[in-house]
Structure formats: structure tokens, C-alpha cells
Amino acid sequence: MKEKQKKTEQILQIPPVIQQHCGFIDAEALAVTAAEGVCVIHKGELTALDLVRVIAALSELASDMTVQLAGTCGLCNNCGDEKPKADAECGYDNSPAKWVADCSLCRDLLDESQDIHIPDYLLEEAGIPQGARLEAYADDDSGEITVAEANVQQDINDVPPEILSVLAQSGVCLAALDELIMREEIVYGK
Ligand SMILES: [Zn+2]
Ligand SMILES: [Zn+2]
Numbered sequence: 001m002k003e004k005q006k007k008t009e010q011i012l013q014i015p016p017v018i019q020q021h022c023g024f025i026d027a028e029a030l031a032v033t034a035a036e037g038v039c040v041i042h043k044g045e046l047t048a049l050d051l052v053r054v055i056a057a058l059s060e061l062a063s064d065m066t067v068q069l070a071g072t073c074g075l076c077n078n079c080g081d082e083k084p085k086a087d088a089e090c091g092y093d094n095s096p097a098k099w100v101a102d103c104s105l106c107r108d109l110l111d112e113s114q115d116i117h118i119p120d121y122l123l124e125e126a127g128i129p130q131g132a133r134l135e136a137y138a139d140d141d142s143g144e145i146t147v148a149e150a151n152v153q154q155d156i157n158d159v160p161p162e163i164l165s166v167l168a169q170s171g172v173c174l175a176a177l178d179e180l181i182m183r184e185e186i187v188y189g190k
Contacts (some may be wrong), residue, residue, distance in 0.1 A: 014041070023050075065188065066166065072187045073180065076173035079105040096171025106174040109156050110164070118147055133157075152182045 019025050022043075028045030042054050076099045100106045108114045116134045123130055132148040156164070156178035168174060180187060 047079075066163075068188055069177075070167060070170060071174045073167070073172045073176040075171045076100050076103050076106050076175070078103045079173065079175050097169045099171040100168045100174060103173075103175075106168070109174045109178055110168065115157075116147060154184075155182050 007171055014024070015024075016025075024030060024041075024043065026044070027043040030041055031044045033040045033042075040058070040074075043050060046054065077098065078099070081103075100110075116136050118128075118134065123132075128134070128149045133153050133155065135150040136145050136147045136149050138145050156174060158181065159167075159177070164174070167177065
């Protein structure tokens with residue numbers, strides 16, 4: 001734990017050889033774009049060609065990472081249920097986008113009407129913050145449904161729609177992605 005703290009507290013230093021490679025040595029200024037978990041440093045002033053190079057490098061990285069994520073999730077085979085690809089041979093549209101669309105488990109994850117909605121006043125009474133992820137349990141003996149704040153507050157709903165759509169169109173299993181996000185597993189760089 002101590003070592004980890006040290007690592008994040010240290011001031012980042014870019015080795016001169018990398019600065020040389022990036023053309024930072026003779027740059028007037030550098031610009032930083034920071035988002036959660038990522039920091040991109042580039043020259044403060046870019047020519048059109050510089051800009052193209054930045055775009056190319058970022059696109060390549062993004063595409064590598066997408067491939068890695070997709071590979072970790074795997075393609076959806078109807079989430080283990082029998083049936084879908086059997087239709088394949090007889091001219092049935094078997095595009096990857098259909099794998100996800102035809103899988104009820106994955107499809108429900110994309111369907112906001114499947115989310116649990118509780119009025120704000122009830123949440124407040126229960127001491128649950130607005131916007132918190134909820135989970136529900138049904139008791140078929142009593143016919144009651146219990147709704148509680150979910151133990152895990154991150155899931156596939158945290159994935160921006162444009163990324164989700166790319167993955168779904170490629171046939172990537174969304175249920176597997178949801179599971180990976182909830183389990184907070186390391187899927188890259190290890
Ligand atoms: Zn699946
Ligand atoms: Zn599925």
C-alpha cells in the first residue's frame with residue numbers, strides 16, 4: 001500500500017529520449033488533456049501534420065484497447081443458451097450485431113426500461129442517494145419485491161453509448177462486459 005501511494009505522489013518526469021521522440025524538446029509549450037485514468041500530453045501548438053499524427057496515435061491506441069476489451073469479453077453466443085447460430089447456414093442474417101440483438105440477456109442490458117425506478121421521496125425515506133444503482137429481490141411466497149442500494153455501484157450503464165454501440169455491433173457479449181465492470185477486474189496491462 002505504501003509503495004502505491006509513493007508512486008502516485010511522485011512528479012511525472014518524461015525521459016529526454018521520449019521527449020526527443022515526441023518533438024517536445026523544441027516545442028514552445030506543451031498542452032495536457034486529462035480525464036479520469038488518462039493524461040495526454042502533446043505539443044501546445046500543432047501544424048496540420050502534427051495534428052494528424054496525434055489523431056493517428058490516439059486512434060491506434062483506442063483501437064488496440066477496444067480490441068483488447070472486446071477480446072476479454074468475447075463474442076456473445078447467446079450467453080450460453082442454445083440456438084442462435086444454428087440458423088446461420090440457411091441464409092439467416094447472422095451478422096455479429098444480431099448475436100447481441102438476439103440474446104435476451106444482452107438486449108436487456110441495453111434496454112433502459114429494464115432499470116429499476118423508484119420515486120425520489122421513497123429513496124429519501126430509505127436514505128438512498130438519488131442516482132444510486134439499485135437492485136431488487138422478489139419473494140414469490142409473499143409476493144413482495146425488496147429494492148435496495150446495490151452493493152456494486154458500477155456496471156454497464158457507466159459505458160458511454162457510442163462505445164457500447166460499437167461493441168454491440170461487433171457481437172461482443174455485453175453481459176460479459178457488465179460482469180467484468182462489476183468485478184473490477186484488471187483487463188489491460190497485466
Ligand atoms: Zn453473451
Ligand atoms: Zn448475451
